[in-house]
Amino acid sequence: MKLHEYQAKSIFADAGIPVPDSRLATTVEKALDAVDEIGYPAAIKAQVHVGGRGKAGGIKIATDREEAEQYADEILGMDLKGYTVDRVLVEAGVDFVDELYVGVTMDRGEGEPVLMVSTEGGVDIEEVAEENPDAIAREHVDPAFGLHPYQARKVVYEAGVDADVALDVASILSTLYDLYEDSDASEIEVNPVMITSDRDVIAADAVMNVDEDALFRQPDLAEMAEESYEDDLERKAGEYGFDYVRLSGNVGIIGNGAGLVMTTLDLVDYYGGKPANFLDIGGGAKADRVANALDMVFSDENVDSVVFNIFGGITRGDEVAKGINEALGQFDEIPKKVVVRLAGTNAEEGMEILNTDLVEVEETLEDAVQRAVKNAEEVTQ
C-alpha cells in the first residue's frame, strides 16, 4: 500500500525527522492561503500515487503569488499518468547545496532489510542503480536484532557523505529504519535529502510503501489506505477482492492460482490471441465468487471471448460449475462465448452439473485456450 508524500511526511515529522514546512490544499484558493503562510519560493506538488511526478509536470516551484496561482491551477485537476490530481502539497522551498538519497527496503535475495545511501540524490535512483551500482552504499540489517546505530553511520560514511553532516544523516537513517520496522513498511525512501548552506539536513521528499499483508496490525496506516485504481474495472475488482490486472487484449481470462492464470495468459498469447486481463479467483472460491468473476470480464467492453481455466486443489469443480451456471443463467443471451476447462478436485462432479448449453467445454488447457482465441477472432472479423 502506497502512502502519499504528505502522509509519509507527517509520519516522518512525528518521528523527529526534519521536513519542510507544508500544507495540503485541494483548491487554488487554499493553495494560495498556504503559500501566503509559508512564503516563497514554494513547491507545489501533486499528491498522486505515481512515480516521476516532477518530470511529468506535477511539481513546480513558485517564486511569487502569480506563479503560485498559475501552478496550483495547472496542477490541480491535471491528469498525471492516468490519475487525476485532486490535492497538492504546498511546501517551503529549501535552499540546498547538496542532495542525497537514503532508503530502507527488503532485500528478498538475502531475506534481510537493507539500508541504502547515495550521494547521487535528486535523480532517478533506479537509473543510478543500473548504470553505476557502486554509487549506492548498502548495509544489511539482521531482522532479529534490528539496526545497530553504528551500521547507519558505517553506510553513510561508506557512501562518502560530507563529514560535517554525516552524523545527522545517519540519525535520519536510524529513525527511518525504526519506522520501517514499526510500520511494517516494504519500502521507505527519501530522495532527496537536502543539505542546506547552513548544513541543515532536511527530508525534501518521502516515499513510503506498507506491506498490505501486515495492515491487520497497523490500524492507523490502514486508515490512510486510498485505493488507486486506473479504471472502474480495477475498482470493481478491488470491491470483489480479486487479484486483477487489466491488459490491452480481447480474450478475457479467469482462473485459480497466480501461476496458472499467468500461464493461461501466456498461452493465449502463444496461440495468437491477446489477453484482456489477469483475474485470479483465488483458492477455495465458492459459487458467488465465480459469478462475480464472470461479471468482471463481461463488464470489460474490450473482451470478445472468455476462457475459464480451473485446476482445483482447494477449489472445487462443482462449486465453480454452480457459479458459472448461476451467472450465465441470468442472461437471455450470453454476451460473449465462454470456454470452460475444469480439472482437479471435484472436476467430474462439476462437469456433470455444468450447463453445457451456456458454455463450450474443453478438456485440456491447450484446447480451451485455442478455442477461446478462435472465438475472439470470429468476433473481430
Add this chain to the structure above:
Amino acid sequence: MSIFVDDDTRVVVQGITGGEGKFHAEQMIEYGTNVVAGAVPGKGGQEAAGVPVYDTVDEAVEAEDADASVIFVPPAFAADAIFEALDTDLDLAVAITEGIPTQDMAKVNKRLSETDTRLLGPNCPGIITPGEAKLGILPGNIFADGNVGLVSRSGTLTYQVVDNLTERGIGQTTAIGIGGDPIIGTSFIDALEAFEADAETDAVVMCGEIGGEDEEEAARFIGEHMDTPVAGFIAGRTAPPGKRMGHAGAIVSGSGTGTAESKIDALNDAGVPVGDTPEEVADHVESFL
C-alpha cells in the same frame, strides 16, 4: 525413493481444529499420510480428524514421535507457529498459510538459518511423494509414482504440469511447491540439490515465474552442479512491468530484472529446455527418459 518425505514421515498438523486444518488433515490421512497429532493452543486433550490434539507442538512431538509439521494457521499467528515448529527441532515444517507479513518472514528466515529444520513455504501447496505421503493441500489423485522430480513456485501450475506428465504415464518421485512469496524457506536450489542426489529421480521439472532472481540462480546451479536433466517452465511472459500478478513475488520491476525472458535465457544457457506450454514441458521430460 523420494526427497524430504516418505512412508515413515510422522506428521503433526498445527491448526488442525480450524476449517482448513481439519479438512486437509483428513485428506492427508485418506491419502495414506502418517498424520499422528494436531497442535492447537487451548485445544489439548481433544481429538480432530481422528488424531489427538495437543496444546503445543513440543507436547505433540514428544507424545507421538512426530518429525514433520504442516501449518494451517491464520497469517497473524503463522510466523509464531513456524517459530514454534523450528524450536521443536522437527526435520520438516510446511507452511501453507498465505499472506504472512514479509518482515515476519525475515525474522523466521533468520531463525531458520540457525536450525536443522527444513521449511517449505509459506504460501505453498506443500509436498507429495506419490503413494507414500502428502503434506499440504495438493490434490492427490493427479499424482503418480514414478521417476521425475518437480519443484515449483506456484500451486496450481504444479497441478497443471503434473497432470500433463501423469496423462502420458510419467510418474513423480516427489513434487514440491516452494511458495510464491518473496521470502521462503526451501529454495529451488535446495530442492534441485536433493533431486540430484536422489538415485530414483531421473529427470526434474522446474516451474518458475516472473519476479525475483531465484530462477536465474537456480539456472547457474543446474549448469554447474547437475547431471540429472532438467526441463523448465516460466509463467508470466505476457505480464506487464510494475504490476503485481497475484503472487507477492510475481512482479517485474521497471528496470527489467526478474522478467520471464531473463529467466528463460538463464535456463537455456544452463542447458535447460524451457517449454512454451505445459505440454511442451512434458515433451522435454519424455525425451530425457
